[in-house]
Amino acid sequence: MSELNTLTNFIKKDFNKSLKSFPFPREPKYLYEPIKYALNVSGKRIRPILLHLYGKELNADPNDLMKLSLSIELLHCFTLVHDDIMDSDNLRRGVPTVHKEFDISSAILAGDGIFTIGQLVLTELNNPNIYKLFNHTVLDICEGQGFDKQFEELDNITMEDYINMVEKKTGALIGACLSLPAALAGKNDKEINKVKSIGHKIGIAFQIQDDLLEIFSEEKNMGKSLGSDILYNKKTAIAIEANKNFHNEWNDLINKFDGKSIENIRSFLIKNKIKDKIDKLVEKYFYLSFKEMEKIGLKRDCSLYKFIKKIQGRHS
Amino acid sequence: MSELNTLTNFIKKDFNKSLKSFPFPREPKYLYEPIKYALNVSGKRIRPILLHLYGKELNADPNDLMKLSLSIELLHCFTLVHDDIMDSDNLRRGVPTVHKEFDISSAILAGDGIFTIGQLVLTELNNPNIYKLFNHTVLDICEGQGFDKQFEELDNITMEDYINMVEKKTGALIGACLSLPAALAGKNDKEINKVKSIGHKIGIAFQIQDDLLEIFSEEKNMGKSLGSDILYNKKTAIAIEANKNFHNEWNDLINKFDGKSIENIRSFLIKNKIKDKIDKLVEKYFYLSFKEMEKIGLKRDCSLYKFIKKIQGRHS
Numbered sequence: 001m002s003e004l005n006t007l008t009n010f011i012k013k014d015f016n017k018s019l020k021s022f023p024f025p026r027e028p029k030y031l032y033e034p035i036k037y038a039l040n041v042s043g044k045r046i047r048p049i050l051l052h053l054y055g056k057e058l059n060a061d062p063n064d065l066m067k068l069s070l071s072i073e074l075l076h077c078f079t080l081v082h083d084d085i086m087d088s089d090n091l092r093r094g095v096p097t098v099h100k101e102f103d104i105s106s107a108i109l110a111g112d113g114i115f116t117i118g119q120l121v122l123t124e125l126n127n128p129n130i131y132k133l134f135n136h137t138v139l140d141i142c143e144g145q146g147f148d149k150q151f152e153e154l155d156n157i158t159m160e161d162y163i164n165m166v167e168k169k170t171g172a173l174i175g176a177c178l179s180l181p182a183a184l185a186g187k188n189d190k191e192i193n194k195v196k197s198i199g200h201k202i203g204i205a206f207q208i209q210d211d212l213l214e215i216f217s218e219e220k221n222m223g224k225s226l227g228s229d230i231l232y233n234k235k236t237a238i239a240i241e242a243n244k245n246f247h248n249e250w251n252d253l254i255n256k257f258d259g260k261s262i263e264n265i266r267s268f269l270i271k272n273k274i275k276d277k278i279d280k281l282v283e284k285y286f287y288l289s290f291k292e293m294e295k296i297g298l299k300r301d302c303s304l305y306k307f308i309k310k311i312q313g314r315h316s
Numbered sequence: 317m318s319e320l321n322t323l324t325n326f327i328k329k330d331f332n333k334s335l336k337s338f339p340f341p342r343e344p345k346y347l348y349e350p351i352k353y354a355l356n357v358s359g360k361r362i363r364p365i366l367l368h369l370y371g372k373e374l375n376a377d378p379n380d381l382m383k384l385s386l387s388i389e390l391l392h393c394f395t396l397v398h399d400d401i402m403d404s405d406n407l408r409r410g411v412p413t414v415h416k417e418f419d420i421s422s423a424i425l426a427g428d429g430i431f432t433i434g435q436l437v438l439t440e441l442n443n444p445n446i447y448k449l450f451n452h453t454v455l456d457i458c459e460g461q462g463f464d465k466q467f468e469e470l471d472n473i474t475m476e477d478y479i480n481m482v483e484k485k486t487g488a489l490i491g492a493c494l495s496l497p498a499a500l501a502g503k504n505d506k507e508i509n510k511v512k513s514i515g516h517k518i519g520i521a522f523q524i525q526d527d528l529l530e531i532f533s534e535e536k537n538m539g540k541s542l543g544s545d546i547l548y549n550k551k552t553a554i555a556i557e558a559n560k561n562f563h564n565e566w567n568d569l570i571n572k573f574d575g576k577s578i579e580n581i582r583s584f585l586i587k588n589k590i591k592d593k594i595d596k597l598v599e600k601y602f603y604l605s606f607k608e609m610e611k612i613g614l615k616r617d618c619s620l621y622k623f624i625k626k627i628q629g630r631h632s
Contacts, residue, residue: 031462082428086421105402105465108424112398113458115428116451119435123448131447132439135432142429146347149421 004306008049015048018066019073022117034102034110035117038081039074041093046311047072047177050202053304054195055181067121068180071134074118076173079141081111086149089228129183133192137176144169151235159240159281163204171203191296198292202308205285209314211236212278215265217316227262230254237281241274286312320622324365331364334382335389338433350418350426351433354397355390357409362627363388363493366518369620370511371497383437384496387450390434392489395457397427402465405544445499449508453492460485467551471559475597478556479520487519507612514608518624521601525630527552528594531581533632543578546570553597557590602628 019039024032048069055065083089084097085107091097099107115138122134147165151157178195187195214229215238229236233254242250246268253268269275289308298305335355340348364385371381399405400413401423407413415423431454438450463481467473494511503511530545531554545552549570558566562584569584585591605624614621 025459028459028462028466030466031458082424086424104420108398108402108427109458109461109465111424112427112431113455113462115431116454116458119451120448120455123444123451126444128439128442128444128447131444132436135435135439138432139429139436142347142425142432143341143344145425146344146429149425150344150346 004303004310007053007303008307011049011052012045015045015052015066015069015073016042018070022070030106031109031113034098034106035113037101038077038098038110038114041095043073043093045073047076047173049307050174050199050304051177051181053302053307054178055184057298057302057304058181058185058187060181060184064125064184065181067124068130068184069177071118071121072173072177072180074114074121075134075138075141075176078111078115078118079145079173081107081114083145086145087232125184127183130180133176133179133183137172137179140168140172144172148235152233154235155243157235157240159237159244162235162237162240166204166207167200170207171200174203174206175199194292194296198289198296201285201289201292202311205282205289206311208237208278208282208285211238212275212282213314213316215262215269216275227257227259227265230257230265231259237278238269238274241277242269242272246272246274282312320619320626323369323619324623327365327368328361331361331368331382331385331389332358334386338386346422347425347429350414350422351429353417354393354414354426354430357411359389359409361389363392363489365623366490366515366620367493367497369618369623370494371500373614373618373620374497374501374503376497376500380441380500381497383440384446384500385493387434387438388489388493388496390430390437391450391454391457391492394427394431394434395461395489397423397430399461402461403548441500443499446496449492449495449499453488453495456484456488460488464551468549470551473551473556475553475556475560478551478553482520482523483516486523487516490519490522491515510608510612514605514612517601517605517608518627521598521605522627524553524594524598524601527554528591528598529630529632531578531585532591543573543575543581546573546581547575553594554585554590557593558585558588562588562590598628 022039024036026032051069051072052062052065055062055068080092081098084092085099085104089097090100095101097107098110102110119131119134122131144165144167147161148169151161151165175196176199178199179192182192182195211229214226214236217226228234229239233239239250239254249268253265257265266275286308290305293305293308294300300306338355340352342348367385367388368378368381371378371384396408397414400408401415401420405413406416411417413423414426418426435447435450438447460481460483463477464485467477467481491512492515494515495508498508498511527545530542530552533542545555549555555566555570565584569581573581602624606621609621609624610616616622
């Protein structure tokens with residue numbers, strides 16, 4: 001195993017151990033059972049890993065970094081639980097979403113509880129600046145989700161609108177994975193804003209990659225059925241690009257789509273060079289993030305840099 | 317107008333002005349329109365008034381108190397928006413609830429946003445202790461709502477279970493109206509716990525009063541139709557007491573209840589002295605809160621004491 005893999009596996013294991021040993025009360029079951037269910041679904045832990053890797057560059061205290069990464073992952077989990085209700089998603093990482101396994105009321109309350117526990121973990125650090133950054137991040141995510149829902153009803157979304165939306169919905173949280181350790185290490189506002197901006201770029205690239213994987217990956221890797229974005233006419237980068245230049249053909253195609261014949265969609269996107277264009281957009285944002293990383297002195301051989309390179313090449 | 321009324325009206329006006337001038341962004345409308353709608357429904361502002369009156373006793377800075385009271389009212393509003401979804405309530409203070417005026421997804425997101433803005437207002441105080449107290453309060457409220465939902469499915473809830481539940485669901489927030497100004501004034505943990513306990517007692521009394529008003533008040537005063545607790549078989553103090561001693565009769569009565577003939581319910585509760593018993597329970601908790609207030613040196617002629625006396629005698 002490469003040195004990077006050893007390190008990220010160690011972080012992931014350590015993080016999962018911390019999350020698992022979290023002292024949740026037993027009662028009320030109505031609140032804590034869905035919370036435990038939601039947290040039990042082990043994700044890739046990309047955000048905690050990013051946070052620890054950057055914190056390591058700053059020589060930050062590992063225990064403090066663990067608290068930051070727990071609060072970030074709890075925040076992430078809370079937004080997924082609520083978003084899944086809003087987007088009527090039934091499956092997440094191969095298992096029923098919280099509102100499907102329990103019900104909508106339980107899932108609303110579980111999300112609220114997870115969010116609050118994330119805030120409580122943060123209070124242990126006694127750092128008002130971290131608290132501010134964290135909650136500004138949450139408001140950005142809420143705004144991102146607001147734009148995303150708003151776009152569902154609109155037919156004239158530009159790529160710029162879309163990128164602004166994902167910068168908030170996905171970029172803000174990845175930005176926080178870098179800005180929180182920076183605040184912990186006592187960096188000033190200007191320095192914090194620089195790393196936040198790097199996170200935003202990575203987040204944009206990551207989300208557009210996700211849009212592509214939703215159509216071009218293997219179903220078993222994604223833990224959900226492919227093509228649901230198309231089925232629900234979601235305004236992804238792909239849909240926006242296809243709709244702009246191939247309006248009639250694209251709309252014919254998605255109206256005919258039954259959720260199964262993903263091959264037709266794939267060949268349409270390849271033939272018309274839409275996949276190429278969106279691939280390039282992903283590369284652009286990764287490129288920008290690497291440029292900004294180098295500017296603040298993060299070397300190509302540091303584990304953070306290498307980990308983002310690995311994300312860039314992911315297939316699921 | 318009495319001196320107390322002049323003071324509480326002033327606080328209410330000042331508070332509403334602060335809330336109204338809150339700089340909400342215009343976009344995304346999907347997020348901010350429901351938030352503005354939810355906050356536009358002017359409540360009685362009991363919690364901000366309590367907080368300001370106690371803060372005045374402590375000679376706390378009025379601007380800081382305003383921030384605390386805004387965060388408390390935003391927290392209150394967030395829980396109402398989400399609870400209304402969970403409880404399928406269609407009307408609040410005489411107007412459609414957020415999920416009825418918009419939809420469930422908008423209301424979930426609006427609640428999340430309101431909660432986050434409440435946290436952000438708090439960050440302006442740079443006081444980690446306040447942040448901790450605030451979030452422990454939120455988790456208590458979530459647990460209270462968890463117990464409340466859990467009780468819906470159970471038929472053997474005791475009065476003790478019920479009081480534990482409302483202590484969290486309603487008491488915690490009123491506790492925070494006293495503990496937050498105490499923390500602002502630099503009181504120690506022991507002193508903070510004492511005022512928190514007073515707030516819990518007031519909260520319990522207040523909630524049981526609400527259960528009574530839901531059946532015995534005038535409809536126009538409540539801004540919603542009466543008897544909905546009975547219609548939905550909610551485990552209120554009244555229902556628990558009636559079910560305990562008059563199981564069959566009470567269940568006959570509520571099974572027959574069509575949401576209109578509230579008079580039958582009223583006379584049953586009066587005739588069987590259930591109303592008397594619950595009235596006494598309310599008095600007990602107000603009495604305990606007054607005793608504890610006197611113990612920490614809050615005099616009977618201070619405006620906080622008088623205001624709680626006024627709550628004790630409310631009819632809506």
